[in-house]
Amino acid sequence: MIGFPSPRLFVGLALLLATGCSTLPPPRAYVTCGETLPPAIQTSANGAFASTRLKVLTYNIEGLGWPARSGRARYLEQIGERLAAMRADGTGPDIVLFQEMFSDAAKRAVKSTGYPAIYSGPRRTTRAKGATRDYLPGRSSLMRGELGIHVFGSGLAIASRYSIIDYARTPYGRRSCAGFDCLSNKGIALARIEIPGVPSLIDVYDTHMNSRGASGAPAPRNLSAHDRQAQEASRFIDETHDDENPLIFGGDFNMRRSEPRWENFTRYQALDLVHRICMTPASGCDVKMSWDGDEPWMDTQDLQFLWTGEDVRVRPVRVEAMFDGSPGSPMLSDHDGFMVTYELRWKAGLTRTPACAKMAGRNRKPRFPTPHAPVISSK
Known part of the structure; x- marks a missing residue:
């Protein structure tokens, strides 16, 4: 979360607002490869x-409602319209990782993009399993949103032009959040995606982690919460990722200019950071955005990580900003969009022919249920 004006007012009204949310008709949760x-x-x-x-594309759309934000509906509507137009003319991202999809206007914006497969992250009532019961440093405070209950869901959604054939999601533990971030049920979501012709599925993860000063919680408390979330995200990936598949992990990691957060995060994650790869001239990655200093990943919250698969290798070949205020790309959120173009490469003999032919290994029992439930929920 990005911080809230008048904390007492917000906490007092949040529960009332949550009960007044309307339910949106769900978009299609599943499309076949064909x-x-x-x-x-x-x-x-x-x-x-x-x-x-x-x-x-990973994009925090600043989808907070009143009283945390006001006047956001028109900007969110433009986000949906522009992504829909780009998708229709073939210039848009194939997959979008959304964060802060909280308000009804934000949910409508995500739905209006027109992506045929959309899967949301943990809902308000989704419970964490196996999380720590240990208390965070310091005392909890009702006045900074540590109510012991969640008012919003995770705000996560994964939208894809390709079929989402499996999925999973988990929230971070109830004692793994600090400050106003505890009002939402932050967590991590997986969409397992099938691309016609490609001989491997792609595991795509999305997250939004605990903020720093905007959380309103003291530094030791919000740092400890972030550390717990990094550990829980790593465990979730270990439990759900199929090593045969390439992995892409994006989101709002809330690690900008924080060495302690980076140190904690990298203790649990061995994934390759796109920024670091593209900083190497030999990578052949085309950097179409402004990067300052030797560690440009320290200047942003919005990141993508990757891991290659057994049959399909993945590497970033282009990085660029979207909705960053440049000509033709208006700034519509308090975050820029961060888009990475990946090359997927495999031995030609493994190409699926026809493009949606049965994939090797697909007749094993799936880890997750076939998508069928409503995707975007008001909870």
Whole structure:
């Protein structure tokens, strides 16, 4: 969360506002491989390898409602309209990782993008399992939102032009949040995505982690909460990721200019950071955004990480900002969008022909249920 004016007013009204949320009609939660437009697949000059590209945008849309924010509806509407137009003309991201999808206007914006498959993160009432019961440093405070109950869901959604065939989500523990962030049921979500022709599924994760000063909680308390969330996110990925599949992990990590948070996070994660890869000239990654200093990842909350698969290798080939105030890309949130174009590469003989032919290993029992439930919930 990004901080709230008049904490006493917000805490006092939050429960009332939550009970007044309307329920949106759910978009389609599932599309088959055959219903999606296949990507362009190229073959190397020697015919040995095939490849395609996948564009993934992570975007905190500042979807907070009144009294935390006011006047956001028109900007959120523009976000939905612009992403829908880009998707329709083929210039938009293939997958969007949303954060702060809290208000009804934010949910309508995500739905209006028109992506055929959308999966949301933990809801307000989703319970964490196996999280620590230990208290955080210091005392909890009702006046900074540590009510012991959640008013909002996680605000996460994963939208995809390709089929989401499996999914999972978990909130962070009730004692793994600090300050106003505790008003939402922050957590992590997985969408397992099938791309026609590609011989492996893609595991895509989205998260939003505890803020610092904006949480209103003292530094030792919010740092400890962030550390617990990093550990719980790592455990969730270990439990749900199929090593056969490439992995992409994005979101609002709330680690900007915080060495202690980075130190804690990297103790639990061995994933490759896109920023770090693209800083290396030999990577061939096209950087189409302004990066200052030797560690540009320290200047942003919005990040993407990756891990390659057994048959399909993944690498970033382009990074760029969206909705950053540049010509033709108005700033519509207090965050820029961060889009990464990945190359997926595999041995040509493994290309699925036809594009939606049965995938090897797919007849094993799935880890998660087939998507069927409403995707965007008011809870």
